[in-house]
Amino acid sequence: MDFGLIIAIEILGSIAILVLISIGLAVVFGMMKVINMAHGEFIMLGGYVTIYGTNVAGLNIWFCILVLAPLVVGLIGILLEWLVVRHLYGRMIDTMLATWGISLAIVGLMTMLVGNTTTGISTPLPSVQVGSFSTSGHSFFLIALAVVIIVGLAALFKLTTFGLMARATTQNADMVAKLGGNPRRIYALTFGLGAALAGLGGAALAPVTGVIPTIGVSYIAKAFITVISGGGTVIAGNIAASTLFGTISQAFTYWYTPIIGEVALLVSAVILIRILPKGITGRFFKKAI
Amino acid sequence: MTISRRTLLGSAAAAAALFQAPRAFAAGDPIVISSIYDLSGGLDVYGKPVGDMMEFAVAEQNAKGGLLGREIILKSYDAQSNNQLYAQYAKQTALSDKPAAVFAGITSSSREVVRPIFKKTNTLYFYTTQYEGGVCDRNHFSTGVTPAQTVQKLVNHSVKTAGKKVYIVAADYNYGQITSDWVKKFTLDNGGEVLDVEFFPLDVTDFGSSISKIQAANPDFVYSALVGGAHMSFYRQWKAAGMLGKIPLSSTTFAGGNEHIALPPEEYNGHLVCQNYLQELPSERNQQFVAAFHKKFGEDYPYITELSMGAYQAFLLWAAAVEQAGTIDRMPVIEALETGISVDAPSGKVTVDPATHHTIVDVHVAEARDRKLNLIEKFEQQPPADTAAVCDLIKNPDDNQQYVIEL
Numbered sequence: 001m002d003f004g005l006i007i008a009i010e011i012l013g014s015i016a017i018l019v020l021i022s023i024g025l026a027v028v029f030g031m032m033k034v035i036n037m038a039h040g041e042f043i044m045l046g047g048y049v050t051i052y053g054t055n056v057a058g059l060n061i062w063f064c065i066l067v068l069a070p071l072v073v074g075l076i077g078i079l080l081e082w083l084v085v086r087h088l089y090g091r092m093i094d095t096m097l098a099t100w101g102i103s104l105a106i107v108g109l110m111t112m113l114v115g116n117t118t119t120g121i122s123t124p125l126p127s128v129q130v131g132s133f134s135t136s137g138h139s140f141f142l143i144a145l146a147v148v149i150i151v152g153l154a155a156l157f158k159l160t161t162f163g164l165m166a167r168a169t170t171q172n173a174d175m176v177a178k179l180g181g182n183p184r185r186i187y188a189l190t191f192g193l194g195a196a197l198a199g200l201g202g203a204a205l206a207p208v209t210g211v212i213p214t215i216g217v218s219y220i221a222k223a224f225i226t227v228i229s230g231g232g233t234v235i236a237g238n239i240a241a242s243t244l245f246g247t248i249s250q251a252f253t254y255w256y257t258p259i260i261g262e263v264a265l266l267v268s269a270v271i272l273i274r275i276l277p278k279g280i281t282g283r284f285f286k287k288a289i
Numbered sequence: 290m291t292i293s294r295r296t297l298l299g300s301a302a303a304a305a306a307l308f309q310a311p312r313a314f315a316a317g318d319p320i321v322i323s324s325i326y327d328l329s330g331g332l333d334v335y336g337k338p339v340g341d342m343m344e345f346a347v348a349e350q351n352a353k354g355g356l357l358g359r360e361i362i363l364k365s366y367d368a369q370s371n372n373q374l375y376a377q378y379a380k381q382t383a384l385s386d387k388p389a390a391v392f393a394g395i396t397s398s399s400r401e402v403v404r405p406i407f408k409k410t411n412t413l414y415f416y417t418t419q420y421e422g423g424v425c426d427r428n429h430f431s432t433g434v435t436p437a438q439t440v441q442k443l444v445n446h447s448v449k450t451a452g453k454k455v456y457i458v459a460a461d462y463n464y465g466q467i468t469s470d471w472v473k474k475f476t477l478d479n480g481g482e483v484l485d486v487e488f489f490p491l492d493v494t495d496f497g498s499s500i501s502k503i504q505a506a507n508p509d510f511v512y513s514a515l516v517g518g519a520h521m522s523f524y525r526q527w528k529a530a531g532m533l534g535k536i537p538l539s540s541t542t543f544a545g546g547n548e549h550i551a552l553p554p555e556e557y558n559g560h561l562v563c564q565n566y567l568q569e570l571p572s573e574r575n576q577q578f579v580a581a582f583h584k585k586f587g588e589d590y591p592y593i594t595e596l597s598m599g600a601y602q603a604f605l606l607w608a609a610a611v612e613q614a615g616t617i618d619r620m621p622v623i624e625a626l627e628t629g630i631s632v633d634a635p636s637g638k639v640t641v642d643p644a645t646h647h648t649i650v651d652v653h654v655a656e657a658r659d660r661k662l663n664l665i666e667k668f669e670q671q672p673p674a675d676t677a678a679v680c681d682l683i684k685n686p687d688d689n690q691q692y693v694i695e696l
Contacts, residue, residue, distance in 0.1 A: 007501070134531040208494070209495065250498055
């Protein structure tokens with residue numbers, strides 16, 4: 001019974017991690033059709049902002065994770081959109097190449113600044129006792145944060161003027177411009193939002209994994225798989241894909257080994273894309289956001 | 290003859306270089322040696338200290354007047370935690386630098402990439418990292434410790450102090466797999482029981498589910514052969530799950546990558562390790578060495594790791610062999626090393642075992658606490674018994690393979 005509960009918590013935690021690393025990419029890809037290869041580096045930057053904010057500047061860790069990291073990385077995102085990405089809208093391959101270049105540059109820059117060594121920070125949360133087992137309290141924080149992000153994003157897109165404009169811009173940017181909207185600004189803010197979410201994810205994960213300038217690589221593949229498998233709708237697709245892959249990889253990790261868990265995740269993604277080329281929401285939940 | 294500005298500048302520079310040539314060295318061309326280590330990338334936690342140590346060792350020898358009156362030049366290559374680069378640089382250095390000796394390789398997989406290349410090009414090769422044992426190759430000398438020297442001592446100690454049931458977590462490549470087999474063997478030798486073994490690819494960072502599995506198995510102690518920066522998360526998550534202090538942990542890799550410096554002490558205090566070298570060793574030789582090293586690299590140097598000491602010892606042995614042979618030619622140096630040459634190193638006496646081309650060294654069981662490795666028990670002059678059981682280069686000098694433990 002306790003073991004079942006602990007497995008359930010681990011599976012939820014794994015789903016939450018997938019949501020946290022991929023939701024920023026989903027927003028940028030889903031709303032703007034920009035494939036942001038520097039997404040992993042935004043995650044990495046979020047981790048570094050948290051670690052340096054806490055260890056060096058002496059700020060409160062929760063302030064760093066929840067406010068400072070998304071703010072800083074979001075601003076970096078807006079800056080990069082203004083400098084590079086905005087010139088390349090509609091040219092998917094060129095954007096990929098440019099953002100890949102950005103990714104390499106950020107990795108190089110961070111390696112120069114902080115060195116190529118893993119640094120980390122401990123979670124301030126105590127461990128949680130579940131029957132005879134104990135698990136990290138940080139898992140619960142990750143799960144709660146993922147839920148809050150999903151609900152917050154849904155509210156943002158459904159209830160605010162910005163959300164309405166963003167969704168309209170996704171469908172027809174010219175029409176929005178003709179009706180007096182400003183698609184340029186919408187794109188810049190959406191890219192910034194995606195970057196901020198990546199930064200938030202990286203900040204929340206820093207106490208679990210530690211950070212190294214090259215850590216983005218280990219997130220980006222999973223983030224892409226989740227987003228592509230999720231399909232065109234940002235939130236519903238992300239929840240569906242994260243739940244599916246998180247459950248599969250954790251279940252196989254328990255029954256067999258972590259290696260089989262990774263393999264199972266990739267195999268299921270291949271099969272899924274073969275059956276549903278447009279992702280899960282290409283067939284189901286089409287009306288969702 | 291017209292003299293352009295460019296040729297004039299060139300010859301002026303050449304002339305200046307000529308006058309500045311070091312005069313401490315009597316005669317002869319410099320001796321070139323090469324090192325290939327992971328100075329960047331995920332394995333740099335191991336490689337960078339080794340790179341620093343090679344620099345230190347060469348500078349120290351040159352300050353003493355070099356070798357055979359010749360200056361030593363170190364060609365250093367950064368393999369960037371990438372085995373393809375190991376292959377590329379190994380060929381490059383063997384063919385173009387023609388070094389007197391090469392010191393290379395952090396992981397066992399990288400060693401198996403470069404070892405055949407140096408064998409083929411007749412380049413004397415030193416592998417200086419602790420590893421799973423069993424390499425039998427006359428062109429190769431291994432100055433790192435092997436399982437019979439460290440794993441056995443640590444398993445014995447842990448079974449005695451913690452209990453007989455062990456759960457093994459290890460990195461998923463030849464080092465982790467063969468080492469975990471040795472842990473199994475030594476546990477069974479002690480009448481113990483291995484509850485489970487789990488392998489993790491080098492880039493795994495999420496250990497939550499495995500930690501739950503360990504709790505379900507409820508071992509008396511956990512044995513870790515985890516490797517690299519990503520796996521450092523295991524120790525952090527172990528603490529976050531409230532396991533530190535509940536189930537003791539022993540490891541022959543913890544601290545090898547300065548885990549005890551990178552992690553805050555409250556995340557690892559009490560983990561047991563077993564190493565050839567500890568920076569804290571009280572001997573006078575070591576105290577002097579640490580002082581000299583800190584003079585070059587600063588008092589705040591994180592920690593002089595066992596891996597870097599392996600490289601230092603390899604360099605000392607090679608230098609002693611060159612002095613004894615009176616030449617840097619490969620075969621005379623190998624034969625000099627095979628006389629069972631020994632040096633007085635900071636870790637204690639280090640002797641080459643002629644039959645295996647491994648080393649006989651002191652090993653130390655220690656407890657990691659507050660950024661220090663505190664000595665618990667010392668085992669003097671341990672032979673590489675694992676490799677010695679299968680490898681005899683005196684009888685079979687042409688042997689060339691890595692023997693693997695059979696359970």
